[in-house]
Amino acid sequence: MYSHISDYRVRYADVDQMGYMYYGNYPRLYEIGRVEALRALGVRYRDLEESGVWMPVYENNSRYIRPAQYDELLEINCKLETLPGTRIIFTSEIRNEEKALIHVGRTTLVFLDSTTRKIIPCPGIILKKLQPHFACETG
Amino acid sequence: MYSHISDYRVRYADVDQMGYMYYGNYPRLYEIGRVEALRALGVRYRDLEESGVWMPVYENNSRYIRPAQYDELLEINCKLETLPGTRIIFTSEIRNEEKALIHVGRTTLVFLDSTTRKIIPCPGIILKKLQPHFACETG
Amino acid sequence: MYSHISDYRVRYADVDQMGYMYYGNYPRLYEIGRVEALRALGVRYRDLEESGVWMPVYENNSRYIRPAQYDELLEINCKLETLPGTRIIFTSEIRNEEKALIHVGRTTLVFLDSTTRKIIPCPGIILKKLQPHFACETG
């Protein structure tokens, strides 16, 4: 398994009139989590795009456990639990300042050739960087 | 079953550099769909809030079938397939200008007393307005 | 002068914990106002883009007179007070349900050739459609 933690400060822009982060702002946090998880691995999403790979979202599931509040410094723990094939699945566990789990997102993306817009397998560069993190599982 | 159709024009604000509506903007469309579905029924969410009822989101599942593109006039078909109890489940089917199904969202919300922040059953006003739409199923 | 009125319903997504529309959401309303003003004139911004013209924003001034609140149906009155040259200036007057002026935005955009990214004069199609609305001023 590979995982990486990013921080996110809840902004006034994010919060609704209940005083909670608006439910539609969590996907922005998942994006930050997975892009920073890839960057920490040595893969920049902007380089993938420039090399002709797009990663549109295919499916997303969100569980809202407790609200996030204005100005809280959240922790986004982004996990890759399986090696990607034609899909890549990121799990985002979000904790508040008391380290309580407040939200879980599970986002499935596919790899597209940005010219043909056809689905392609996971680029070798991602697999190469991920394999050491999954090595122990294979013996 | 009760359902209601709303329109949504995709704005420049919504679209990312793939030329697709950003995946995190769909929850805004579900919100429009369910608020307008309730309004068409005679229930204004702002009145519910003023009477002390909040409806935070508990769970959301999204399936991205095809991208929505800039300036497309989308159709949001918001469906209630079961009568709410302590939860209410809205299904949002989104179609593009060619009436192709491009996205499905399924959003579960709970009812909270905004003072105690405790879960309460579905307010009578919603049930009363919904019951005629579900009557045929019981007889 | 040319002007056009669009409606905008304030959404939960737009409102902050003061119960006011977040100050950063007004540019979305100006966008709606000017795109619909052009559409009413017979010019679709998406067609301009496809023909190789971009209209990035050069300057924006916003005056916040009174807050907009959740679920209000606002009126965006988008005005063009002068014929565009290399710049086009849209004034957005926003009124609430009581028709009180609550906000004024003034947005200056330029025209770019999307290939060279150089500034170009206002496309002929826009000028042609606008001229009848400015004719009286010239005699």
Place this chain on the structure above:
Amino acid sequence: MYSHISDYRVRYADVDQMGYMYYGNYPRLYEIGRVEALRALGVRYRDLEESGVWMPVYENNSRYIRPAQYDELLEINCKLETLPGTRIIFTSEIRNEEKALIHVGRTTLVFLDSTTRKIIPCPGIILKKLQPHFACETG
């Protein structure tokens, strides 16, 4: 004068189909700049709110000099050039990774008593923390 620098990574959520940060996202950056500038001074906006002070925006002017692009790490230099009275004016200078000035925002906010919703003078806590940064000017 008092100034403080914050970083902001441009996200996919922020970028439009020109590949530029959407013009309406800059106010979020100004917000980050001024809230972090106050925090660095020892004043948390969330504490101000809890003590009954709101700071709604009264006016905003934005100059778009060059576009910000996806994944760039921007620098937000938030400046207070005068001591606040009933208004506080923040200037946000935004630079890209090459340290080129790409954007300037100037945001005027007022102080409100959140109960009466009347304008009040700048809270003493802000003035007290700012005064040392302005002392040299008065002598």
